[in-house]
Amino acid sequence: MQIIQSLQKLDYIKPEEIPNIDLYMDQVTTFIDEHLSGSKRYPDDKLLTKTMINNYTKNNLLPSPNKKKYSKEHMLLLIFIYYFKNILSISDIQTIFTPLTERFYNHQNDISLEEIYNQIFQLSEEQINSLTKDVIRKYTKAKDTFSDTDNDEDKEFLQTFSFICMLSFDVYVKKVIIEKLIDKTVSGISEPDTKKKKKEKKEKPENLQ
DSSP states (O other), X not given: OHHHHHHTTXXXXXXXXXXXXXXXXXXXXXXXHHHSGXXXXXXXXXXXXXXXXXXXXXXXXXXXXXXXXXXXXXXXXXXXXXXXXXXXXXXXXXXXXXXXXXXXXXXXXXXXXXHHHHHHHHHHHHHHHHHHHHHHHHHHHHHTTXXXXXXXXXXXHHHHHHXXXXXXXXXXXXXXXXXXXXXXXXXXXXXXXHHHHHHHHHHSOTTOO
């Protein structure tokens, strides 16, 4: 099946492919477009545009460039954003990116963003085979549905619809889990902050002008 074969050809940006030098905006968009072109649905699709990248910066998803140049860490974050933006809202991405950039961007921790990317990249690579097997299993099950339908065209459509529904349900369930994890992250971050603000408010002199 062509769809199954396409899973094995999913584009990944390998850690060693990411430039170690700072890039201008045009170079960033060209790099992403060249390395992830296989994930385009239509040939004219734009994976990342200047406007998108500027908006990510305005929404605090991406740290500001240094003299209009983007570092390797910027590139790593942009790749994460590219994958997240297909399933998560900007608000949710911002929620998980805030602690990520605050703790690990610009070598603020013993663990660098590059190390994080490398480990996650390895996990993603390992998942392809199991994901492919799962998709094949769903496809086989879908082909068994509506077997009594006399009209071949109707049967093909309904079996395809069954396959789409099974894949969609899988995405839906995982999206719900992701959103709950993000909400838990927000709760974990905001609770101490709230207590801290209450304490500061309590200690603040009332007549301060």
